[in-house]
Amino acid sequence: MNSISDSCPEIADIQVRVFSMRGSLIPSDPFREFGLSVPEYVECRNPNCKGGRFRVWPVISIAASRHEATFRTSSVCNGYERRRKPEIPCLYTFTIEGEITYRSNEPKG
Numbered sequence: 001m002n003s004i005s006d007s008c009p010e011i012a013d014i015q016v017r018v019f020s021m022r023g024s025l026i027p028s029d030p031f032r033e034f035g036l037s038v039p040e041y042v043e044c045r046n047p048n049c050k051g052g053r054f055r056v057w058p059v060i061s062i063a064a065s066r067h068e069a070t071f072r073t074s075s076v077c078n079g080y081e082r083r084r085k086p087e088i089p090c091l092y093t094f095t096i097e098g099e100i101t102y103r104s105n106e107p108k109g
């Protein structure tokens with residue numbers, strides 16, 4: 001699979017915003033934005049994080065299976081703070097939100 005539309009062919013278009021930060025989300029926080037080329041994984045933004053990443057496609061697949069127009073989910077990073085001994089879990093959180101347009105909802109021409 002090369003893109004989310006390969007695994008979810010009913011998706012006509014999509015906007016995805018990915019937040020990766022420590023603490024709670026505020027509206028002005030920076031985010032990365034993707035379209036149909038949204039990658040399967042996004043990396044943690046914590047510069048000291050080791051191995052932290054979030055799988056985006058399953059979130060979209062679940063939303064698409066429910067035919068949801070919007071989706072939003074948060075998940076604590078699965079990485080570790082590399083500068084701490086002993087290592088402690090990364091305290092960053094991923095938040096994924098977006099909108100999905102389905103082929104069945106497109107205007108028929």
Ligand SMILES: [Zn+2]
Nearest residue numbers: 044049052090
């Ligand atoms: Zn992390």
